[in-house]
Amino acid sequence: xxxxxxxxxxxxxxxxxxxxxxPVVTAANTTATTALFQPNRYRVLALVFDDxxxxxxxxxIEMLGHMPNVEIKLVGPTEFVKSYQGPRVVADVLMDSTYDxxxxxxxxxxxxRTLVDNVPMLQWLAAQVECSEKVFSICTGSALLAKxxxxxxxxxxxxxxxxxxxxSLAENVNWQPKARWVDDGKFLTSSGVSAGTDAALYWVKTLxxxxxxxxxxxxTEYHWVDDSSNDPYAVSL
Amino acid sequence: xxxxxxxxxxxxxxxxxxxxxxPVVTAANTTATTALFQPNRYRVLALVFDDxxxxxxxxxIEMLGHMPNVEIKLVGPTEFVKSYQGPRVVADVLMDSTYDxxxxxxxxxxxxRTLVDNVPMLQWLAAQVECSEKVFSICTGSALLAKxxxxxxxxxxxxxxxxxxxxSLAENVNWQPKARWVDDGKFLTSSGVSAGTDAALYWVKTLxxxxxxxxxxxxTEYHWVDDSSNDPYAVSL
Numbered sequence: 001x002x003x004x005x006x007x008x009x010x011x012x013x014x015x016x017x018x019x020x021x022x023p024v025v026t027a028a029n030t031t032a033t034t035a036l037f038q039p040n041r042y043r044v045l046a047l048v049f050d051d052x053x054x055x056x057x058x059x060x061i062e063m064l065g066h067m068p069n070v071e072i073k074l075v076g077p078t079e080f081v082k083s084y085q086g087p088r089v090v091a092d093v094l095m096d097s098t099y100d101x102x103x104x105x106x107x108x109x110x111x112x113r114t115l116v117d118n119v120p121m122l123q124w125l126a127a128q129v130e131c132s133e134k135v136f137s138i139c140t141g142s143a144l145l146a147k148x149x150x151x152x153x154x155x156x157x158x159x160x161x162x163x164x165x166x167x168s169l170a171e172n173v174n175w176q177p178k179a180r181w182v183d184d185g186k187f188l189t190s191s192g193v194s195a196g197t198d199a200a201l202y203w204v205k206t207l208x209x210x211x212x213x214x215x216x217x218x219x220t221e222y223h224w225v226d227d228s229s230n231d232p233y234a235v236s237l
Numbered sequence: 238x239x240x241x242x243x244x245x246x247x248x249x250x251x252x253x254x255x256x257x258x259x260p261v262v263t264a265a266n267t268t269a270t271t272a273l274f275q276p277n278r279y280r281v282l283a284l285v286f287d288d289x290x291x292x293x294x295x296x297x298i299e300m301l302g303h304m305p306n307v308e309i310k311l312v313g314p315t316e317f318v319k320s321y322q323g324p325r326v327v328a329d330v331l332m333d334s335t336y337d338x339x340x341x342x343x344x345x346x347x348x349x350r351t352l353v354d355n356v357p358m359l360q361w362l363a364a365q366v367e368c369s370e371k372v373f374s375i376c377t378g379s380a381l382l383a384k385x386x387x388x389x390x391x392x393x394x395x396x397x398x399x400x401x402x403x404x405s406l407a408e409n410v411n412w413q414p415k416a417r418w419v420d421d422g423k424f425l426t427s428s429g430v431s432a433g434t435d436a437a438l439y440w441v442k443t444l445x446x447x448x449x450x451x452x453x454x455x456x457t458e459y460h461w462v463d464d465s466s467n468d469p470y471a472v473s474l
Contacts, residue, residue: 046324053299054298055457058291058294058299059292061291061322062290065323071323073324074324074325080327083298085298085299085301086302086310087311087327088327089327090317092324161456191458192457193458194459195458197292220292221397221430222430233455
């Protein structure tokens with residue numbers, strides 16, 4: 001694993017020219033590690049970046065965080081990461097390595113508008129997808145995924161308010177204009193912001209059954225939109 | 238204003254015996270300050286503490302954060318505060334002073350179970366309520382409020398899964414067993430976890446009108462439970 005301190009000493013033209021100070025993670029310098037999580041946990045790794053959308057991240061974390069035996073960690077470009085709404089979170093680890101996990105969360109938000117052009121970040125994300133068992137994007141998080149080319153041939157959805165922009169980034173994705181969420185193989189993609197919370201409960205149901213999903217819905221006094229075809233924000237093409 | 242460093246040098250038996258290391262804020266040593274927020278903003282101050290419930294905090298922050306001209310800051314007992322679900326937030330300021338604000342958010346969560354016996358924290362909260370224009374509790378955040386005695390004579394609600402416990406803390410509150418949220422004078426109190434997100438949109442509507450609340454509902458692709466009497470988790474007494 002390339003330590004952040006070592007990296008900073010090394011310097012890098014690619015990093016210096018990027019919008020974020022990120023190490024370039026390639027096959028040559030990436031070593032996946034299991035050290036981040038305790039053994040025998042359901043390992044959720046969530047990506048954070050400046051101007052991520054608050055509920056994209058914390059809605060799913062709320063629901064997933066009530067599953068049995070779960071551990072949730074944040075990975076970001078810097079230790080402190082500021083949401084679009086203002087409050088900051090603490091990244092548990094930096095993008096100086098990739099991390100084996102069971103579920104990779106990718107929120108959206110205004111920050112994705114510049115990150116889609118951040119080559120080192122996209123290289124890191126592509127490598128991180130490879131060592132993630134399942135990948136779950138919320139809102140315009142799918143824009144980042146699309147730019148890694150990992151969504152090629154995948155049926156997916158995204159934020160309906162930013163539908164034109166996201167779908168313009170990768171034409172070889174089978175984009176769905178009407179879906180609260182779509183689960184296709186390795187990728188679970190949700191519609192905008194609050195749709196991620198509903199998709200997270202769907203994922204709890206997939207892993208642990210409906211009784212467990214309903215238990216968490218009740219515990220959080222939530223009104224779960226449990227039908228992925230119930231999408232009042234569907235885009236008319 | 239009593240600086241945190243000064244306080245730590247002073248020492249305090251009351252603080253030493255408390256569960257959190259908190260300065261005792263009383264009328265004598267509290268000076269409310271406006272320095273925290275930029276001028277002419279709608280100033281939202283949100284309380285955080287270890288084992289706060291993620292969505293209690295971030296659901297309302299999501300909705301309030303899309304209002305025009307808003308600024309949202311976190312206040313906590315320590316710089317880093319860990320949610321019940323694991324991820325940490327950064328407190329912008331500590332409880333070594335109180336802060337003039339327009340809206341004080343008080344989330345709930347497992348952490349309230351011990352905080353209700355934390356006298357210095359409750360003293361700080363009572364003083365903070367005094368310099369907050371409006372106070373909005375989510376879930377068992379109402380337990381903390383109730384223990385300050387500030388809810389005396391107020392019509393209020395709370396988490397329905399913890400209804401017995403919260404209502405046992407203060408009998409002179411007009412507790413409502415069926416309500417998604419209750420707005421009574423200075424206090425807006427919501428039911429459990431996700432109810433806070435619905436109550437936040439209600440508050441946007443109150444401040445800016447229904448068109449603005451619907452704009453934010455659409456922007457976040459949310460299914461707003463906009464009727465405060467729609468409470469499937471109501472408690473039968």
